[in-house]
Amino acid sequence: MKVHYFITSEGKEVANSNCNHADNDVTSCPAEAPPVFSFEGTPQKNEPVVIQGNNKNPATEKLERVRKWSITRYKCTRQDDRQRYDHMTKLAQTLANQLTQFSVTQKTLGDAFADLSVKTPTLHVEFGLNAEAQRFLSKSNETLTTAMNVFTSDMNTLVNKTIEDTMINAKQYEAGRIQYDAYRAQRDFQNQREQYQRIREDLSVKVKLLQENKVKVLHQQLFLLHSAVAAHSLSCQNFLQKNVQQVSERLTSPAVDAPSWLEES
Known part of the structure; x- marks a missing residue:
């Protein structure tokens, strides 16, 4: 059969x-x-014949996938950068707030040493040196805090304004691309094409400016922050070395101490 x-x-x-x-x-x-x-003929096992109908152009589909991937990748990259910079800015602001509290505590401690220096004549010099040291450190911390606040202010501008503005342009670009695809076959194709190209050019300019501004701002602010920390540490080291030298000279110098109450009796 x-x-x-x-x-x-x-x-x-x-x-x-x-x-x-x-x-x-x-x-x-x-x-x-x-x-x-x-x-x-004779049926062959494990060899199904599948015939699929596809009217789409493979090159067009591949180009569309690449376009969607590029937009998604760009948005994710910029969002990751923004999150990292925002995290760094918050840490810097936290450090600035802690330095402010630390400076206030140092100033209060210096005032306490100064008060004890007046009320304790036998330890007048020692309390006075510690009071001067704490006041100097407090003032130096205030300078460092000011530098930290400037750094966080510029970083907030970069994160919340510059990068945010670029992200808005990216969203407008994506919306413009959707409108461009929707109106491609209609009469106002040329207007939509010009609008899409104008938004794309704006995005290109914004991306270029963002990259240049980001590098410039970070280069300058990181250098200024490092210089402020170095100056703060160096000034504190020099002052404390001078202070220790004064204390050492006083302790090694032959001085006539006041007689104790046993000697007076």
Whole structure:
């Protein structure tokens, strides 16, 4: 018996034999099998035949995937940069606030040393040196705090204004691209194309300015911050070395101490 194999629109193989209508057996033949292709032969196992219909251009689909990936990748990269810079700015602001509190505590401690220096004549010099040291450190911390505040202010401008403005342009670019695709086949195609190109040029300018501004601001602010920390540390070191030298000279110099109450008695 000869067997015919049919491939349906779902990609399935259907076997059909020669039907015998002489016996008037309706069930012996399937009703009008919808073959797409037919061939005679022996069925081969594990080798399904699948025919797919696709009217889309592969190059167009690939270009569309690349475009969507580029926009998504750009937005994610800028958002990651913004999150990192924002985290760094918050840490710098926290340090500036802590330095402010530290400076206030040092000034208060210096005032306490100065008060004890006046009320304790026998330890007047020692309390006085510590009071002067704490006041100097407090003033130096105020200078460092000012530098930290300038750094955080410029970083806030970069994060919350410059990068945010670029992200807004990126969203406008994406919306313009959608409108451009929607109006591509309509009469106002040229207007939408010009608007899309204008937004794309604005985005290119903003991205270039953002990159230049980011590098310039970070280069300058990081250098100024490092210089402020170095100057603060150096001034504190020089002052404390001078202070220790004065204390050492006083302790090693032969001085006549006041007689104790046992000697007076």
